[in-house]
Amino acid sequence: MSLCPADPAFADSLRDVLDNKAFRDLAPHYLEEPRGTWTGTAGLVVAPRDVAQVSAVMAAANAARVPVVPYGGGTGLVGGQTMPEGPAPLLLSMERMTTIRKIDPVENVAVVEAGAILEDIHNAAIGAGRIFPLSLAAKGSARIGGNLATNAGGVNVLRYGNARDLCLGLEAVLPDGRIWNGLSRLRKDNTGYDLRNLLIGSEGSLAVITAASLKLFAPPAGQGTALAVVPSPRAALDLLSMVRDHVGEAVSAFELISGQGLGFLAETMPQIRRPLDPAPEWMVLIDLGLPAGLDPAAAFESIFAEAWERELVSDALIAQNQAQAREFWEVREQIPGANRLIGSISSHDISVPLSRLPEFIDRAADMVREMGPFRINCFGHLGDGNLHYNVFPPKGAAVADWRAQTGAVKQAVHDLVHQMDGSVSAEHGIGRLKTGDLERYGDPVKLEMMRAIKTSLDPVGIMNPGAVLRADIG
Template sequence: MTLRPADPAFADSLRDQLDPRSFRDPAPRYLEEPRGTWAGHAGLILAPGDVQEVSTILKAAHAARVPVVPYGGGTGLVGGQIMPDGPAPLLLSLERMTAIRKVDPVENVAVVESGVILEDIHTAAAKEDRLFPLSLAAKGSARIGGNLATNAGGVNVLRYGNARDLCLGIEAVLPDGRIWNGLTRLRKDNTGYDLRNLLIGSEGTLGVITAAALKLFPVPAGQGTALAAVPSPRAALELLSLARSQVGEAVSSFELIAGEGLRFLQETLPQIRRPFDPAPDWMVLIDLGLPAGLDPQEVLETIFAQAWEQELVSDALIAQNRAQADEFWEVREQIPEANRLIGSVSSHDISLPLSNLPAYIERASQQVAGMGPFRINCFGHLGDGNLHYNVFPPKGEPVAEWRQHTKAVKTMLHDLVHEMEGSVSAEHGIGRLKTDDLERYGDPVKLEMMRAIKQALDPQGIMNPGAVLRAR
């Protein structure tokens, strides 16, 4: 079905129905994405103030067959928030819907609107001595609606799960403007299809999430952070197993960092303090959240003593205070920025069964080396099987001269992921970047079911056309 642009006549039809503050100037920030892969366009940018205004907007867009691109914090890395071609869309920003409606420490629930910045949810929960564990490098600008729409992961998935695991209920507006009030705070509700999880992870292609009921957790009584040098990714996995045998689910984060990551920081962000110099080949960053009665330093020392005996670590640094822990985490969180400054030939957000990770890293590195003298920066959330496997040009050479290899490198790495029972999208989503990958590697029956759901909920095809499923 032919879509129509959000032209001035369409904008004028909404002026009497919306608060004047809903109309936004076309600032460049709405039409750019962090990696600079695409530039978007928009005929109209609206920032509704409440769910009723979202309903009014979608009802009008549905009637006029105007494409709608939902927009959260703009931090997505696969182009889901950018529409580069086609009829100029209505860009729907949730930036004005920032109310934290409720924080209940008894229920361990926070009810928030979708435009709330992730870090603001952390702050609101902390005021009630509670933890909202979804955390990622863009927490200062990412908005919870976008986090849910992409089923964001981050550093605490090992213990607490992805965004969908942290959500009890949602309020959403469907493509025709109807409001679904699914904002339940129930832990058990077995009354039919799980529509909440249908919209979570749908990347704005089935509707617009406007509010959510989120799970909170008690703040662990003791927190410990350490950075350890390990001889290999396989040793890192064995260290994870050892740590979990000692403290079980108290392992909150377990991050793998390649030595190349520290060298990239030295090259691009020398002000970042590097804990090891020279950099070891591999490191792990461990976060523990322990109950009362256990001393984090003693627990970490015990784990590392056993790991030393088993030759799983060659050096270890245990943070002595929160400031040192923050320094360790700054290293991990600034690696993506260093990657951006250098410029990658091909970047990959992949996941594999844990037992296949070491073999994947070895085989992938051998195959990349056979394609050219590339540099590889492999890091990520080892505890939940999620790697960011990124390929860069030789040091000192401009990335533009190596971009002709992008397609071949990507295809090789993704073919290997598929062969080894993994996924080519672990936590970033499909967006517009990976629609070809979804068709190449996705199960045909799954794709048929996805298209049937899209057709049932969005028969006009107005919601984020071209994202997740190729526009037809």
């Protein structure tokens, strides 16, 4: 059964269930994604004010066989928020559902609507003496519904886990308009299948997340940040192990940064101060969060003294205050923006088993450089095995002149990841960019189960068609 566009007649059918403010102009930002890889279409954009309106919209779309693309902050990097082909969809924006319904520092729970901006949740938690540790470079515009729909990662996964690890319950609307009231605040609930984790990471292909109950944490009493120069990724991995020997699970973040990344910053954002100049080939950014009575600066001094003796570091800077710590993190958080300004041939969000990361970095570099005189910016969340492995044209060359090699570079990198028991999508999701990769590398039984779930929950096929699983959307 084919799908139908969100045409003026369908728009008129929604005027009895939506207020006038719900109807939005079809502005360009709704149809774009940050890297410019995808440009979507839409026949209609609506922004419901509450779950009841979402329910009414979904019931109408299901009955009219109109495809629906849920839209959060538009910060996704794999095209999941855009639908470039097929009948012009209804774009369902969460931008009006921004209420933070509850902050409970006793239960360590926040109940928030799906349109809440991640940074606003951070600030609300801080106001109650707590933290919500999911943190991304796009925290000022990313919305929590999209973070959950993509199972976002970020810089604190090492200590606190992915988005799914930080969620206790969901409220969601199914394709036919039924509301699932699953906003549990319980840590223990063994009453059947875990539907929460089914929807988290489903990228809007099964249902629309409208609210979530989230885990909060007490902030560490002592927080410290340091930059350390390391001779190699292998040394960085050994340093991580040594840091854990010193402070246990108090390592909040452990980020690998390459000299190429700092070079791109110097080239595109000279206003960003680089604490290490000239840039070393490899460095790590470390955050510690220690309990009361322990001094992060003293812990770093002890760590680096041993690391120096073991030749794991050749230089280190310990942030002396919060302003300097923010300065260190500004460097890390601006690297993706510098990458976009340079323009990549192929960008990869991959993970491999932690012990094999140094081997992957060496083998991938040799392989890519045999394919051409490319520049490589390899950086990311070393502590949880997730790297952003991005390949760029030679300095001074136009991206367009090398675009013909994008497919070959991408497949070579992903083939190597697969050979090393890794994942070609570590934290950004599948979206539309990686549906072919999922088919190429995914376990056939897993794919069969996924398609069965999709068919069961969305038999008409209106939910974000073409995202995660390839679909006939003619």
